[in-house]
Every structure is written in C-alpha cells, then in structure tokens.
Amino acid sequence: MDWITTVDHKKIAVLYLAAGGLFFGIGGIEAILIRIQLMKPMNDFVSAQVFNELITMHGTTMIFLGVMPIIFAIMNAVVPLQIGARDVAFPFVNALGFWTFLFGGLLLNLSWIMGGAPDAGWTSYTPLSGSEYSGTHGVDFYTIGLQIAGLGTLIGGINFLATIITMRAPGMSYMRMPMFTWTTFITSAIILFAFPAITVGLVLLTFDRILDANFFDVAGGGNPVLWQHIFWIFGHPEVYILILPAFGIISEVIPTFARKRLFGYSSMVFATILIAFLGFMVWAHHMFTTGLGTIANALFSISTMLIAVPTGIKIFNWLFTMWGGRIRFTAANLFAVGFIPTFVMGGVTGVMLASAPADFQFHDTYFVVAHFHYVIVGGLVLGIFSGLHYWWPKMFGRILSESLGKWTFWTFMIGFQLTFFVQHFLGLMGMQRRIVSYLPNQDFDLLNLVSTIGAFLMGVGVIIFLVNIVITTKKPVNAPNDPWEDGRTLEWTIPSPPPEYNFKQTPLVRGIDAYWKEKMAGNTEMTPAEPVGSIHMPSATPLPFVMSVGIFIAGLGLMFSKDDFGNAFMNGLFNNYIVLIIGLVITFGAMMLRSLYDDHGWHIEPEDQDEKGARK
Amino acid sequence: MMKQWQVAKRILPLLAVFSLLLSACGREDLSVMKPQGPVAQGQYDLMKLSIAIMIVVLIIVFAIAAYVLIRFRRRSGQNDIPEQVEGSFKLEVIWTAIPLLLVIVLAVPTVKEIFAQGADLSNDPNAVQVKVTSHQYWWEFTYPQYDVTTAQDLIIPTDKKIAFELKTADVIHSFWVPSLAGKMDTNPDGTLNKFSFSAPNEGVYRGKCAELCGRSHAYMEFKVKAVSPEAFDRWVAEMKAPAVLPEDTQLAEKFKTNCLSCHAVGDQGGPVAPNLTGIGGKESVAGILLNQREGQEEGKPVLDNMKEWLHDPQSVKPGNTMPSPKDLGLTDEEIDGIAEYLANYKLDYE
Ligand code: HEM
Ligand SMILES: [Cu+2]
Numbered sequence A: 001m002d003w004i005t006t007v008d009h010k011k012i013a014v015l016y017l018a019a020g021g022l023f024f025g026i027g028g029i030e031a032i033l034i035r036i037q038l039m040k041p042m043n044d045f046v047s048a049q050v051f052n053e054l055i056t057m058h059g060t061t062m063i064f065l066g067v068m069p070i071i072f073a074i075m076n077a078v079v080p081l082q083i084g085a086r087d088v089a090f091p092f093v094n095a096l097g098f099w100t101f102l103f104g105g106l107l108l109n110l111s112w113i114m115g116g117a118p119d120a121g122w123t124s125y126t127p128l129s130g131s132e133y134s135g136t137h138g139v140d141f142y143t144i145g146l147q148i149a150g151l152g153t154l155i156g157g158i159n160f161l162a163t164i165i166t167m168r169a170p171g172m173s174y175m176r177m178p179m180f181t182w183t184t185f186i187t188s189a190i191i192l193f194a195f196p197a198i199t200v201g202l203v204l205l206t207f208d209r210i211l212d213a214n215f216f217d218v219a220g221g222g223n224p225v226l227w228q229h230i231f232w233i234f235g236h237p238e239v240y241i242l243i244l245p246a247f248g249i250i251s252e253v254i255p256t257f258a259r260k261r262l263f264g265y266s267s268m269v270f271a272t273i274l275i276a277f278l279g280f281m282v283w284a285h286h287m288f289t290t291g292l293g294t295i296a297n298a299l300f301s302i303s304t305m306l307i308a309v310p311t312g313i314k315i316f317n318w319l320f321t322m323w324g325g326r327i328r329f330t331a332a333n334l335f336a337v338g339f340i341p342t343f344v345m346g347g348v349t350g351v352m353l354a355s356a357p358a359d360f361q362f363h364d365t366y367f368v369v370a371h372f373h374y375v376i377v378g379g380l381v382l383g384i385f386s387g388l389h390y391w392w393p394k395m396f397g398r399i400l401s402e403s404l405g406k407w408t409f410w411t412f413m414i415g416f417q418l419t420f421f422v423q424h425f426l427g428l429m430g431m432q433r434r435i436v437s438y439l440p441n442q443d444f445d446l447l448n449l450v451s452t453i454g455a456f457l458m459g460v461g462v463i464i465f466l467v468n469i470v471i472t473t474k475k476p477v478n479a480p481n482d483p484w485e486d487g488r489t490l491e492w493t494i495p496s497p498p499p500e501y502n503f504k505q506t507p508l509v510r511g512i513d514a515y516w517k518e519k520m521a522g523n524t525e526m527t528p529a530e531p532v533g534s535i536h537m538p539s540a541t542p543l544p545f546v547m548s549v550g551i552f553i554a555g556l557g558l559m560f561s562k563d564d565f566g567n568a569f570m571n572g573l574f575n576n577y578i579v580l581i582i583g584l585v586i587t588f589g590a591m592m593l594r595s596l597y598d599d600h601g602w603h604i605e606p607e608d609q610d611e612k613g614a615r616k
Numbered sequence B: 001m002m003k004q005w006q007v008a009k010r011i012l013p014l015l016a017v018f019s020l021l022l023s024a025c026g027r028e029d030l031s032v033m034k035p036q037g038p039v040a041q042g043q044y045d046l047m048k049l050s051i052a053i054m055i056v057v058l059i060i061v062f063a064i065a066a067y068v069l070i071r072f073r074r075r076s077g078q079n080d081i082p083e084q085v086e087g088s089f090k091l092e093v094i095w096t097a098i099p100l101l102l103v104i105v106l107a108v109p110t111v112k113e114i115f116a117q118g119a120d121l122s123n124d125p126n127a128v129q130v131k132v133t134s135h136q137y138w139w140e141f142t143y144p145q146y147d148v149t150t151a152q153d154l155i156i157p158t159d160k161k162i163a164f165e166l167k168t169a170d171v172i173h174s175f176w177v178p179s180l181a182g183k184m185d186t187n188p189d190g191t192l193n194k195f196s197f198s199a200p201n202e203g204v205y206r207g208k209c210a211e212l213c214g215r216s217h218a219y220m221e222f223k224v225k226a227v228s229p230e231a232f233d234r235w236v237a238e239m240k241a242p243a244v245l246p247e248d249t250q251l252a253e254k255f256k257t258n259c260l261s262c263h264a265v266g267d268q269g270g271p272v273a274p275n276l277t278g279i280g281g282k283e284s285v286a287g288i289l290l291n292q293r294e295g296q297e298e299g300k301p302v303l304d305n306m307k308e309w310l311h312d313p314q315s316v317k318p319g320n321t322m323p324s325p326k327d328l329g330l331t332d333e334e335i336d337g338i339a340e341y342l343a344n345y346k347l348d349y350e
Helices: A009-037 A048-082 A091-110 A138-166 A179-210 A224-258 A265-279 A294-306 A308-322 A331-354 A356-362 A366-396 A402-428 A445-474 A514-520 A543-559 A568-575 A578-596 B002-022 B038-071 B089-117 B229-240 B249-258 B302-311 B332-344
Strands: A535-537 A602-604 B128-135 B138-143 B148-151 B153-157 B162-168 B173-177 B181-186 B193-197 B203-209 B222-227
Touching (some): A009 A366, A048 A179, A138 A543, A224 A265, A294 A308, A308 B038, A308 B089, A331 A356, A356 B089, A402 A445, A543 A578, A568 A578, B038 B089, B128 B181, B162 B173, B162 B181, B181 B193, B222 B229, B249 B332, B302 B332
Antiparallel strands (some): B173 B181
C-alpha cells in the first residue's frame, strides 16, 4: 500500500527500477528466443508469425519499457540529491508518470495473452501496421500501450526540467551542476520536443486502425512515408534520450574512481547540447533508401557525420580525465571504462552508416543491428550497470558485492562482443535483419551460432547481477555516506539511504564538485545555507495510481470497441464505448478529487529529523 | 585537395590490408564485399574509405585508453590526490578539429557518389527499362520496351544499364541485390523510386527483400540473371511465344481453370500471381526453393521443389496468398501432373 501511494522520489526510483527490470527481463528473454531461432539455418523453433512478434516486442519493450525506466529510476534517485533538493518539483505528478508508464507497459505486454502481439517491427511502418495487413489487435496494443507509457515519460521529463531549473541549492549555477544532472536536463528537454511527435503519430495510426481514417492509406489519399517521417522525428532523438544519461553516468563514475575532476567540463556541457541539437536534424538518415532524393540524402549524410565531432570531444575528455589519475577498478568503474571502447565502436559504425550510398548497402541488414546494439547495449546498458553499481549504496544503503559485480562485467562484456561483433560481417555478407530464417550455405551459419552463444553468455551476466542483488539485500544496511570515499557531488554528503527529506539543511554550493571542494578545504560536511527548521512534505496519495488504472481501462475499451465477443453483454459494454467511458470517468474523477480537495501536506519537525535515513 | 590526398596516401596501405581481409568474406553472388558491378563497386569503395578512417580512429582511441588504464591505475599505498586539471583549451581544440577533418574527408566523396548514383535513366533509350512490382511475397518484373512480364528471376543483358522503377502492390518492401547495388524501397503510388545498375559479368546474383513486410519477409528472395545480349534477345522472343499447355487435355483444362485464373503462361492467363512462363528453367521455385544448377552444390531437382510447393504452399511461405491446390479440388495425381508439366516448361535461350 505504501508503495502504491508514495510520492517520494526515492521510492518512485525503486518502483521504476523494479518495473524497468521486469520489462528488461522480458525483453531479454525475447532476445534469447530470437537468437535460438537464428542459431542455425532454416530452424523451426518458432513460427514466422511468432518471430515477427518477438522482434517487435523485443525492440519496443527494450527501448520504451526496459532501459528508459531504468534511466528514469537512476534520475529519480540521484538528480534531486545532486542538486541539493528535497524532492522533485511535482511529487504527485512524478508518481503519476510512473503509474502511467507501468500500466502502458502492462497493456502492451497483455498482447501476448490476448490474441497476438504487435508484429510490424518496433518502427511499425505503414501499411504493414495498418489493419489491412496486421489484422490482430497486436498493433492496437502497440499504439495504445505506447501512448499511455509515453504519457508517463513526457510527464517525467517535464518534471525533471522544472526540478532542475527551480530547485538547485544556493550557489549551484548551471555551470556548477554535476554532469549527470546536466544530461538529465538535456534529455528531458529532448523528451519535451520528441515525444509529442510520437504521440501525434500514434494517435494518427490509432485513428487509421480503429476509426478507419486515411492518414497513411494511399487509397484514401494518405501517405505511408509520412509515418516514417513522424516516427523518426521522434525516433532519432529517442536514441539520444537513451544515450545522453549514460554519458552523464560515465562522467560521474570516471572522475570518482580516477580521483580527478572531469576534464573539460564546459566543453562536455556544450558537446551535450550540440548533440541534442544535431539529434533533431538528422532523422532522415533512417530513410535514405526510402527515396528522399539526392539533395536530401546529401544534406542528411553530412549533418549526421557532424555528430561525430561533439561525441569525439566527449570520448577524449573522458580519456584525459583518467590521464594522470589514480584509477581504481571497482565494478562500477569497470563498466564505465568498458563503455568507452564499445561505445566508440558503435559511434564509428554510425559514421559509416551516415554515408548514404554506403547505407544503401548497410540499411536493414545485420550491420545495422550490430551498430545500434553497440550503442544501446554497449553504451547504454553498460552505463546503466555502471550507474547501478555506483549508486546502489546510496539508493539502498548496501554495497553490491564487488566480486560478483566483476563477474557480471566480464561475462556480460565478453558475451556482448561475441553476440554483436560478428553481426557486422553478417550484414556485409548479405543477411537482412528481421528475418525468421535463412538458407544454408550462404556463409551465415557459423557467425549466427557464435552470436547465439554470446547472447547466452550475456544472459548469464544478467543472472549473476540478479544473484548479486538478492545476496546484497540480505546484508545489513550499513553503507557509509560516501562509500567510494572519493565522492564529489552532493548526494554523497547525506546518509545512505537518505532520510525522507534528503537534506536536513539545504547545502551551500561553492563550486563544481561541491563536496570534493569542501573535503579539499578540510571540511567533512557541507556548509548549510539555511537554519534547521520544520520541513514541508507532500502527502502520500493513491490518486496517481487510480488515474492510471482509469486510462488503462479506457485504452482496453477503445481497442476492443469494434469486436464481436459472441456475447450480448460484452458486446454491449464495449461496442457502445461504455468501457471506454468508465475508464475516462475514473481518471477524470480522480483528477477532480485532486483539484477540489486541498491537501497542504505535512511537516517534519526538527526534533524528528534524526540523521540516519530510515526507509519507511 | 592536396591535404586530402595526403590523408588518403597514409590510409592507402591500411585500405589494401582491409580489402584483402574483407574480401575473404561471403559469396561472390551475395556479398557486399565482392561487388560485381560498378554501382556496388562505388558503394564498396566508399565503405572501404570509411572503414579505413574508422579503424584509424579506433586504433588511436584504444591505444590512449590502454595506455591510460595501465599507466594510471592506482597502486597499493598510493593515497595522494592527483592534480585536479581543469581541461586544456589546446587539446580540446585539437580533438574538435581532427574529427571535423576526418568527417570532411569522408563527406566529399560521399556527396560525389550520391550525385553520381542519383542519375535518372528512365528516359534513356540505351537502358533496359524494368518496372519492379513487389508483392507479399514475390517479385514481378515488367519490361515495357519488350512487353514482357516475368517473376522471381530478373533476366538482364550484360551490356546495358538497367533502369528500374520500383513500386509495391501492397506493403513496403525493399529491392536489394547486394553484389550489384544497394537496396531501394518499393513504395506505393505517389513516391515511386528510380535507380539503376548494371552487371557486366554473366552470372546469377542473389536478391533479397530488405524491409520487414510480413510473415514470409525472410523468404522473399529473387535472382538476377545476367546473360549475354544475344541470349537476352532470345529470352525475350521465347517469352513472347504462345503458351505451352499440358499435353493431357484434361489436365490442361484443370490447369486453365484452377491456375490461370491468377497466373499467366505465355499469352494466356491472368496477371494477379507470378508469371509462370518457362518456370521449369528458373533458378528457384517460389524464390526460395533453390533448383539444382550446374556448378552449384546446393538445390534440389526442380520437380521435387515444384511438388513441395504445390502440395503445401503455406509451409514454404507462411502467409502467402496462393490457395492450396488441394483446397481447389485437385487430386494428388493431378497436382503431381501439373508439377511435372511445369518442371519441364523451360525456355531455350542460353
Ligand atoms: C541480451 C541482449 C540482446 C540480444 C541478444 C539482442 C538481440 C537482438 C536480435 C537478434 C534482434 C533482431 C534483429 C532483427 O532481425 O531485426 C534484435 C532487435 C532489436 N533489439 Fe536487441 N538484443 C539485445 C538487447 C537489446 C537491448 C538492451 C535493446 C535496447 C535497449 C535492444 C534493442 C533492439 C531493437 C530496437 C531491435 C529492433 C527490433 C525491430 O526490428 O523491430 N536489444 N535484438
Ligand atoms: Cu518484402
């Protein structure tokens, strides 16, 4: 109950982590099934239909429901602490963001048991995703599930923007913000601009499918290529929504374990902004083979290649952060230094893809599959692992086992390289992506087998990580404030896990790496910026949960509004939009309650502000 | 220009090594790394240039990373605090400038190649015009200059450029012959794509559908067969000859009513399904069941493949739209009879 009503950013972080972990696991199982099917030529482990559902759900799940929420978990856990805030700007809305994400994700995954998962690829290109060629409810689950989950992401992004703009501790100017906070800030800005595009796209596709509109239907005057533009105007920035937070994590972990401040802080900030900006200008590089014409292909080729410049700045800044440092290879840092070469691999193949004539050969082959997994798994997932090992003590008060962490690293890393390195060659040798099987004797057999073995090894790495979590959870809560001893930012000044109110007194920030600065000045604590006083807290409430349940019900109602259930009662309920209406009534009713009932929250008085952060 | 050449010169030896390494991969009739025509060659050259540049980048980054990680790891008892370096304007400018330079080196030939390959040959009388129409899950090739339509095997002469106009009859597919040229999507009306390639050497090249198009996307293969100009002319003539029908008149009747409602042979039948003229001599049945061919170890006799297809088309290509001959009321013997007739229906042009 506590978890359903909480509005505390630290608990919401845990919720995001658990839910993201669950979906990541589902996506991982889907990946393994895909790899088993492709282990040998003309395999018949799954049918062609199930295979298409697997690749679609794997891609969709991983991107929208797996890694994004885990990033949101880390952001929620860390950003308010890093800027010296007591919570995010809108705690109620934060909870709402989580619950809509969760119910959107559940709705999407219900498709497996409710008559067919989406099968048109995570990109859902029309007309294949139209009702004419995708006759099950699969794509409806996709459009409506993602719509609901996307709402949560948008809400979360806006919340972080407001939090970072308004709630920084005194003295923390923008150019003193920790890098992870910076990347969260930029990421949220990208979300703010990119998600409306997919929202509109999903609405249009829903209209086409459920209400027989003609946005993408040529016969009705629509244009299927329009979907590709809308999708990628969202889809390309989405890649940066994923990778920028990983950049942020790496920029925190490497300095801590090298005992050095981040090299070229301001160029890092500007590189991040530049990447975000360019990220919006290059969507059509996913569409070179769609036939945009020579001028467009040339322009998008060049603008894409330009992203290599700010990315290069980042890579070298990280390397020179370590230069002259005292590098400790903790598990967290292993993932961070492992990130650099793997991400560079993904980056250079990205530049290769940017060359349009060459992309005519690369596009939609395993070369592309290799490329984006190097970026997403080799970049983002390694970044997430790094961040989780790094901040786990802050989140839970317990340090993850270092030796199991190292085992996770090595199995995952080796498995990863085995899985995806060979895929570059498969693509060049003529293997398209999204194929359920392939003929023998095309030189594909051995490399596919290697790739499958690698995937299993990655699975082992993930299992070791889970074991690590279970073992660690049994240990006592005894992590010190600053378990890595070289913490540089504000989160390390308060107990692990932090008390409900985070900071008893808002700290005064006197430079970049505020805590490090105090430590070097011989202080053990931050100088407070305010006297001890009563702390205002928001009240717990089940309303965000109820609102999301309402949206979930409404989604199901809309989706099945035209079905014949062979049962007059059910038909009556759905075909007259009664279920849809019930769902909306629940949601809007909860909204009404929220606006009519004035809740002023509560206060923690100074005498109740004990130092150790007991998690209620 | 001078500067570019300098860079290129340094990259050349690397290029040589990598061409060798890369070209060890894959089949000649399929691999991107063994281009068999000028278009694929141009694309491959660009790929080699970019790979070489990227390898240089990788080597530099990996070397610095390895050096840093070994040299600056924390040894036991090392408890001092290193100098907190702010950054270095000079260094940062260097690693902004170098990637920029490398990007320019790649961007210039990229743009050149984009415009070189973008030429529109659709009104060129010297090119063979081919209209490609993709269907779930087969390929239709129409030659408007010769008034000929075929499916699955694209026959082209070696001496000419082939100018394609691509369109789809249903969802978006992508037309790809890796060893001859990169892929191009087949869009519905309104945004039709044009491109061209040529195949100077006789041979059979494997083509694939490269855009997810439904259940049998993986099986939507086709072949490009490049033949001498004389053979091509004979092929056109043979294609236009009157249809050959089964000798057994009863079987011929069954074939006409059940099959020719959709398919065509010679001058008879409908355009809904793949044209069957000379199907016994094609490279494959249904694009995916390879037929035995001289100098190739894979494949089954065409008769076996034909029977496999006709007895259960769904198991070969799930989700395809051909009705099962059994459901049309044909007996096993009739099906085998038709299979035999089709397997023996060959064109003599090579
Ligand atoms: C255990 C690790 C993973 C393995 C073995 C794996 C494997 C695969 C395979 C075999 C495909 C199908 C390629 C195709 O034929 O199109 C695929 C597609 C994809 N994967 Fe992964 N993957 C893994 C992790 C991830 C992660 C963590 C993400 C993202 C966060 C991800 C994102 C995607 C996407 C977006 C697609 C494309 C789906 C589509 O075609 O619609 N994968 N993956
Ligand atoms: Cu296709």
